[in-house]
Amino acid sequence: MNGSGIDYEVVFRALPGPVALLTTDLVYADVNDSFLSMTGRTRDQVVGRYIFDVFPDNPGDPDASGMRNLLASLRRVAETGERDTMALQRYDVVDPSTPGVWEERYWSPVNTPVFDEDGKVALILHRVEEVTELMRARGRGGAADGDRARVLEAELYTRARELQELNEQLRRAHAREHEVALSLQAAMLPAPGPIGERSAAVRYRPAVGALNVCGDWYDLAELPGERLAVAVGDVVGHGLAAAGVMGQLRSALSAASRVATGPARALDVLGLYARSVEGAESTTVFLAVVDWSDRTLTYSSAGHPPAALLHPDGTVEFLDGATDPPLGARPEHVARPQAAAAFTAGASLVLYTDGLVERRHEDIDRGLRRLAGSLARHHGAGPEPLADAILADLMPSGGATDDTALIVIGL
Structure with a gap:
């Protein structure tokens, strides 16, 4: 009863x-x-x-x-x-x-x-x-x-x-x-190289269905002055077409983040470029720049789930202060917002795509609460063990029906 x-x-x-x-x-x-x-x-x-x-x-x-x-x-x-x-x-x-x-x-x-x-x-x-x-x-x-x-x-x-x-x-x-799509994706998403004295962990899990692959990407780019640009994105669509669009957008953002004055400006450039790429409309992206010299994160989001900042005491802060619509969602170009957050030594920055937190028949807030709970339980772990713990806690036992990309940066 x-x-x-x-x-x-x-x-x-x-x-x-x-x-x-x-x-x-x-x-x-x-x-x-x-x-x-x-x-x-x-x-x-x-x-x-x-x-x-x-x-x-x-x-x-x-x-x-x-x-x-x-x-x-x-x-x-x-x-x-x-x-x-x-x-x-x-x-x-x-x-x-x-x-x-x-x-x-x-x-x-x-x-x-x-x-x-x-x-x-x-x-x-x-x-x-x-x-x-x-x-x-x-x-x-x-x-x-x-x-x-x-x-x-x-x-x-x-x-x-x-x-x-x-x-x-x-x-x-x-x-x-x-x-074929997975092979293409593997070629376009190589494992990140060393980022100086900093540590990072990257995980990529393709979807379990043959149709649901190749829309997600990640990128890390070292910048001058003890800075690092880190991004995740998700192309609407699946298969070889999505893999091709993903490769173009990832390369464009990697170049833009190296020369733009900040994450918002880099996403402005990417948004303008996306208008000329068939299939790029409604792509979501989150871009953050970590500056170790003054211990700040600047970030901007184009319709993407918020990154999580795990503080050393186990508290979790979702970086949702600069959220804007996905690429190409507005009929006219509008400058994107940018926000900043402070961090202390021992914190971790976690970026991911929606395959990690979204589930059918439930609100995404529930998935974000699961992620926050997992981060709190495993705070203090380094990027590699923390990435493994997050996947163990959140990924369905039979695999997700959408791609999942995960990046953990030790701060």
Whole structure:
């Protein structure tokens, strides 16, 4: 029972459609009565067991693909947090009362993620409808008039199979693009070199999906007079096109930050340049200049999540005093704002992209609170261990659905 007064466990068991809850390890956490009735299993035969121990593929059918297709769908849901509606599947089932006898069965599955309070996939809701009778009606060429609607529905199976094959071809093409894009990105985002006596840690985690890669970048540039320019950015879009735009903007900002009078002016220059680059609109960027001679940070943001300044006592200050719209968001050019913050020896500056803090179905402020909590717990750590701790605390176990770049500078 919860605050609404509704007992959702009772509701789950009474659902007229067959539904199961799976852990991300694909073990049955619970099933409703309709699921047990449809599959001919008891609760003890299902709950607590691995899905494919309960329902393996028919060993007598060399073309059986139901288990492989379902496994791929469930893994996609666990890794991406996206619902997956599968094409109709032939998945034969053995009758527990007659071992060794397999029945030809057809199913229409939908797999949906269930998130925990941190936005991570905790369970997978597996809903499945049996359409075996429709397929049998389709096989009877001379069906009676009363069966014609069913036969028409069953014809969708053939179209669905064709669509599934096309989707698989697209998936393979996207996977090839993914590999090329990652190689291009690795060439354009080399590991930072030494920055004098200062220490820095950089982490980059590509998205788990083949389509969701290559929009993020980072850059560090030594400046005269004990200064360092550090930037992160995020291009809207994915794949090779985003990787190309990212490379152009990163190079332009790296040059601008070396000659501009401050972060705001460098972003002004980048914004003007972005207007001539197709696909650069709405890119977000955060640029900070660290000056160790007077222990100040000057910064400016073009619509990017705020950098975090971790003070030696564990307090966290988000640098949100100079936030402006993303590149190209205004119809006319307007000078960007700039702000400053003081730091003391032993502090850390943390820049990142939104893959670290944003999660579906929640406000970004919640992700920022998670980041602040992680920084406070690990204050005093050097850049390398602090970067590893942040990723361990904030990244989803199956990987994020968006790229994540992270820079930690020891101050």
